[in-house]
Amino acid sequence: MPDITASPEEIQAASEMFDDMCRERHAQGADEYGPVAFLQNDTIEMLAEELLDTANYARYHFIKLLLINNQMMQEQTSFARPSEEEMQK
Numbered sequence: 449m450p451d452i453t454a455s456p457e458e459i460q461a462a463s464e465m466f467d468d469m470c471r472e473r474h475a476q477g478a479d480e481y482g483p484v485a486f487l488q489n490d491t492i493e494m495l496a497e498e499l500l501d502t503a504n505y506a507r508y509h510f511i512k513l514l515l516i517n518n519q520m521m522q523e524q525t526s527f528a529r530p531s532e533e534e535m536q537k
Contacts, residue, residue: 454462477485
């Protein structure tokens with residue numbers, strides 16, 4: 449599997465993007481439902497449902513990554529130089 453590299457600046461930029469997106473989502477929710485609507489919601493039940501969704505997304509990503517990795521391994525194997533025994537067959 450290829451190494452993933454990133455500079456500290458790239459990591460910081462990604463972290464700031466995450467923060468920005470969280471703020472945007474909060475602002476959208478406040479506009480749609482009111483700035484303190486979360487105080488009247490059952491956030492424990494809502495979080496439990498979100499965690500179930502997150503668990504399913506994690507499963508889907510696991511499956512996709514496993515399939516991608518297997519495909520990459522097959523491609524690497526198919527491009528590998530044949531052994532002496534394989535060449536003599």
